[in-house]
Amino acid sequence: MTRLVRPTLPPEVRKETPALSVMPKNPRDLTQDETLINWSNDRVARNIGETRRKACVAAVDAAEVTP
Numbered sequence: 001m002t003r004l005v006r007p008t009l010p011p012e013v014r015k016e017t018p019a020l021s022v023m024p025k026n027p028r029d030l031t032q033d034e035t036l037i038n039w040s041n042d043r044v045a046r047n048i049g050e051t052r053r054k055a056c057v058a059a060v061d062a063a064e065v066t067p
Contacts, residue, residue, distance in 0.1 A: 007060050014057055017050045 020042050030038070 007063060009057060009060055013053065017046060017053060020046055
């Protein structure tokens, strides 16, 4: 006998990823290029992660279980 179970997600996954905080002070000053590259990489990674999170939640919400 096969029993299909609808997946459930914990409430935490429905929360949007928090915005990134300001870069902490380093023991040395970063160059303008280092700052731009680090800032850009952080933002891109956060945005990609948020897009993937939303897609995963949408996929689970769209899943239909039929007996």
